[in-house]
Amino acid sequence: MDQVLTIKKSTEAGLIDLLTYLLKNKKVSGVCSLRKTKKQGKFDYALITDPELLHDVVPLHPLMPVNAGKMLSNMIKMEMPVAAVIKPCELRSFIELVKRSQGKLENFLLISYTCGGALPLTATVENKVDTMLPDYGKTVAAGNEFEHIREICKACEYFVPFNADATVSLLGETGADSTCKIFLHSDKAKEILQGFEVEKTEDEFDRTGYDQIRERRKKYKEELFKQIKIQDTGLDGMIDVFGRCIGCHACSRVCPICYCVLCDFESSTYDYDNTIMEQELSRKGGLRLPSDTILYQIGRLSHMSFSCIGCGQCTEVCPSDIPVSVIFRKCGEKVAEIFEYIPGRDVNEQVPVTIFKEEEFEEIGEE
Amino acid sequence: MTSDFTPKIVSFLCKWCTYSGADLAGTSRMKYPPSILPIRVMCSSRVNPVFLVKSFFHGADGVLIGGCHPGDCHYQSGNYHTRRRFIILSKIFECLGLESERLKLAWISAAEGARFVKVTTEFTQKIKNMGENPAKRKIFI
Amino acid sequence: MKKIQTKGVKISSNKDYRDSIVDILKKMLQSKSVDAVLVPMRVPAKDSYAWILVKDEKLLTEADPAAPIMPIQGARALSSFSRKGQSMLKIAALMRPCEIRATIELSKLNQVNLENVTLISYDCPGALPMEDYLNDPEKGEKKFNDILKKLDFQNKSIKPVCKICDQFSLLPVSDLHFTLFHDQNNTMFLIANSNRGNLVLKEIGMEASHTVSAWANGIQEIKDKRAAQKKGRFTQIKKMVEGFNSLLATFSDCIGCHNCQSACPICYCRQCYFDSESVTSGTDLTMLKAKKRGSISLPQNRIMFQVGRMSHMSLSCVSCGLCTDACPVSIPVAEIFSYVAHNTQKQFSYSSGENKGEPIPLKTFKLEEVKGIQELVEDAEA
Numbered sequence: 001m002d003q004v005l006t007i008k009k010s011t012e013a014g015l016i017d018l019l020t021y022l023l024k025n026k027k028v029s030g031v032c033s034l035r036k037t038k039k040q041g042k043f044d045y046a047l048i049t050d051p052e053l054l055h056d057v058v059p060l061h062p063l064m065p066v067n068a069g070k071m072l073s074n075m076i077k078m079e080m081p082v083a084a085v086i087k088p089c090e091l092r093s094f095i096e097l098v099k100r101s102q103g104k105l106e107n108f109l110l111i112s113y114t115c116g117g118a119l120p121l122t123a124t125v126e127n128k129v130d131t132m133l134p135d136y137g138k139t140v141a142a143g144n145e146f147e148h149i150r151e152i153c154k155a156c157e158y159f160v161p162f163n164a165d166a167t168v169s170l171l172g173e174t175g176a177d178s179t180c181k182i183f184l185h186s187d188k189a190k191e192i193l194q195g196f197e198v199e200k201t202e203d204e205f206d207r208t209g210y211d212q213i214r215e216r217r218k219k220y221k222e223e224l225f226k227q228i229k230i231q232d233t234g235l236d237g238m239i240d241v242f243g244r245c246i247g248c249h250a251c252s253r254v255c256p257i258c259y260c261v262l263c264d265f266e267s268s269t270y271d272y273d274n275t276i277m278e279q280e281l282s283r284k285g286g287l288r289l290p291s292d293t294i295l296y297q298i299g300r301l302s303h304m305s306f307s308c309i310g311c312g313q314c315t316e317v318c319p320s321d322i323p324v325s326v327i328f329r330k331c332g333e334k335v336a337e338i339f340e341y342i343p344g345r346d347v348n349e350q351v352p353v354t355i356f357k358e359e360e361f362e363e364i365g366e367e
Numbered sequence: 368m369t370s371d372f373t374p375k376i377v378s379f380l381c382k383w384c385t386y387s388g389a390d391l392a393g394t395s396r397m398k399y400p401p402s403i404l405p406i407r408v409m410c411s412s413r414v415n416p417v418f419l420v421k422s423f424f425h426g427a428d429g430v431l432i433g434g435c436h437p438g439d440c441h442y443q444s445g446n447y448h449t450r451r452r453f454i455i456l457s458k459i460f461e462c463l464g465l466e467s468e469r470l471k472l473a474w475i476s477a478a479e480g481a482r483f484v485k486v487t488t489e490f491t492q493k494i495k496n497m498g499e500n501p502a503k504r505k506i507f508i
Numbered sequence: 509m510k511k512i513q514t515k516g517v518k519i520s521s522n523k524d525y526r527d528s529i530v531d532i533l534k535k536m537l538q539s540k541s542v543d544a545v546l547v548p549m550r551v552p553a554k555d556s557y558a559w560i561l562v563k564d565e566k567l568l569t570e571a572d573p574a575a576p577i578m579p580i581q582g583a584r585a586l587s588s589f590s591r592k593g594q595s596m597l598k599i600a601a602l603m604r605p606c607e608i609r610a611t612i613e614l615s616k617l618n619q620v621n622l623e624n625v626t627l628i629s630y631d632c633p634g635a636l637p638m639e640d641y642l643n644d645p646e647k648g649e650k651k652f653n654d655i656l657k658k659l660d661f662q663n664k665s666i667k668p669v670c671k672i673c674d675q676f677s678l679l680p681v682s683d684l685h686f687t688l689f690h691d692q693n694n695t696m697f698l699i700a701n702s703n704r705g706n707l708v709l710k711e712i713g714m715e716a717s718h719t720v721s722a723w724a725n726g727i728q729e730i731k732d733k734r735a736a737q738k739k740g741r742f743t744q745i746k747k748m749v750e751g752f753n754s755l756l757a758t759f760s761d762c763i764g765c766h767n768c769q770s771a772c773p774i775c776y777c778r779q780c781y782f783d784s785e786s787v788t789s790g791t792d793l794t795m796l797k798a799k800k801r802g803s804i805s806l807p808q809n810r811i812m813f814q815v816g817r818m819s820h821m822s823l824s825c826v827s828c829g830l831c832t833d834a835c836p837v838s839i840p841v842a843e844i845f846s847y848v849a850h851n852t853q854k855q856f857s858y859s860s861g862e863n864k865g866e867p868i869p870l871k872t873f874k875l876e877e878v879k880g881i882q883e884l885v886e887d888a889e890a
Contacts, residue, residue, distance in 0.1 A: 029795065030795065030798055030799075032806070035803075037760055037805070038753075038756070038757075038760075039756075039757050039760040042760045042761060044805050044806070045805070045806040045807075046803050046804065046805050046806060047794065047795075047798045047803060047804050047806055048798070048802070048803040049795075049798045049799045049802060049803065050802030050803060052802070053802050053803045065763045066763050066764065066806075066807055071806050071807055074788070074794070075794060075795075077792045077795075078795065121761075121763070121836055121837055124761060124837070125761055125837045125838050230462070230463050230464055231461075231462055231463070231464045232464055233464055234463075234464040234465060234466070234501075235464075235465055235501055235502055235505065235508075236501075236552070237463075237464060238463055238464070238465065239505060239507050239508060239551070239552055239553070240552060240553040241553075243507055243551035243552060243553050243555070243556060243558070244551055244553070244555055244556030244579065244642075246579045246580045246771070246834075247580070248767055248770035248771055248834060249770060250765055250766075250767045250770060250834070250836070253765055253766055253767075253770075254763075254765050261779065261783065262778060262779050264417075266778055266779075267778065268778075271591070271592065272592075273592055274589070274590070274592055274593060274594075274595045274596065274597075275596075277589055278595070278596065278597055280425070281544060281561055281563050281597075282563065283426065283503075284503075284504065284506055285506075285562070285563050285564030285566070285567055286506040286560045286561065286562045286563065286564060286567045287506065287560065287561045287563075287589075288506055288507055288508065288558050288559065288560055288561075289546065289559045289560070289561055289585040289586070289588050289589055290559075290580070290584065290585055290588035291588065293507075293508065293558075294424070294508050295417070295420055295421060295424055295508075298417075298420050298459065298463070299416075299417045299420060301459050301463075302416045302417065302420070302452075302455060302456050302459055305459065306455065316836055317763075317765050317767060317836040318836075319579075319638060319767060319771065319833060319834040319835075319836070320556060320579065320638070320642065321642050330462060331458075331459050331462040331463070334458055334461075334462050335455050335458045335459060335462075338454060338455075338458060352451060352455070353448070353451055353452060353455065356444065356447035356448055356450065356451055357447075358437065358438065358447065360450075361450055361451075361454060362437075364450055364453065364454065364472055365434070365436075365437075365450065365472045365473055365474040366474060367473075506560060506567070507549075507551055507552055507558055507560075
């Protein structure tokens, strides 16, 4: 049974009250949330320890300048937990990182929300966030799709958070403007918020209530995947899609799952001697420099695609506008399916490449 | 489409099993195709999936990984990992339309010289039917 | 001071500049003057360009010597081939002047071996911003063709950092140079600017016998215009970044993705210093900082990265503009770094990429050269 907190304020205001309570009463050592910066219309993530500074936070803004999961993974040594308000996909990426020993769950009180999608980076760059927000709020409260969210968000069926200590109800919550509803799932959350004096009831958080939205998202996903025709066009198709890749590796750098400080593909393994390149040049008559453009993409797919949670940061930062997130999600899902794996669903569900069963796939290798 | 070329099949063979099996085929005067370019590894799990991609992009018509039968790995669990990695890479090739049939994983023990001949002969014929690897000539790769 | 070239080889005026240049490159391959040529080539999907090292002359017909965009810095492409030591192959690299200057800087940093490399420059009218080109590649192609046809070296569509570039033509370090800009009917010249360049001309059976003074005067006129534009633009840039508040406001969108560093030809470090443990604090420090100030922005060290990168590479910055192209939040990184680089280089009377033998100021010193700080501040050009 979940404990439901009902606060007679707008959802954002109610959540800020909760965060203020936590910080003022030293229930947490800090709050990690999106907030307004000094420049009008600009936002970033912040770690806040002074409760007076909480008035600037905008925890439920549909923005993702960086994937918060990546940031939480950098916080290892903590005396007391930090309350973090993050999106379902960011939470899933954090779980994936925890599985890889890149983060500690005990360090956080994880508050997430039912997500209506994130706006692209350009919304912040072009200062359009404040003008878009009222429409966004209304659309999401009605359970509809806001047209300006990221394409990959429109294809996301995991908008209800897994593993959150608490979930703020936002999507389809028609009364979001005047009532804040927060579901506390874990004992940790219930204990920490014991002294928080608001209306508390017992109820079960109904995941099935979002089935209609889920179906809509799944349908869009199929459409989006179909648009990237690489399955049918083979190597030429790959070269068409990734031909304009400049090998900047920005996709990997912003990806929460790619945590390697020195990426294998940037290491000296791929620093060839002249003789090798000269041989290739002789064989083909022409050699692309720098080399290994497509190899890097396939290599990264083989390393992490099954853990791809579809946040879309890769597409946002690609200087060549390649739909990286769609390709990675598409391949990732197909691979994860083989092992019945869903990234970020369960921290005890181990990463498919790190484990094996003695009896599985018995046909492989025996023919 | 059958062609008359000799495919190049880069083969990563585990020392304890498949490589020894290949040796046995040789010493028993059994013929296997010259398309096989053997590379001896200590265990099939030494093979980084990216090796397969690299071979493929550098013009190998086929890539073969040879290891011990599951349960017989000299290092206990190496080949179980190989199996999973191979499946993941095959799936990715499939998703990207990259002829995943050019990649093969075969469990061949040190005593199975004949099996080595059979597998390599059949694989070579399959690659011949598929034709040359188109990646050989791609410059923008 | 290098002797100013006054003569060049006259190249037939009937063909498109691309075809003329490709013909000469073919001659170089045929005469074995070079074994391979590094040129840009349009990708099969026709939406970008890639650097291709060409050995087979048949492939050269696909080459586009002056591409409308610069997705990858030529110096980076060349460095990926010749970093590990002298190549046995003789290579000619046909690149934009800023790419050649970056190559020279990289050679000083041991990232490019220039033995057996012939550097060929051309009059560059600038490049189009990547974003604009990617939105409509066909339109971009047309725009750029127009620019070249009309010799419009003051076109509004080129990158902001190109508009203030006054090193877009023959460089002291060029071995050979194609004059795309010319004020007579489609006359293009090939100028040899070094012993190597002269040797190549000889090997392909050409002789520099035509005077190029008209071209040189035309180029000087544009250089003067660009220099004036640079001065004006730097005054604006100075306002954007002068003072802590302005600096923070200008970089407020920065998400710390380090694209600028990845795209920059000079930033060759496998692991950027600002990603190393020296800079990225452990949690105990993060919490400490947050407690002390009441809050800290995450990810940390974004401004530190920018200013730090300036301190590391501004002496070698060639103002190529790839950083702005790569920035996902449209910060005018190139113009800012160009402004800073102009001032830091000025302190040592150093011009990046101008002279192969001149060491980067940070790698050397003179016994007497420190100016007073006040003078340094006053010197920062408005």
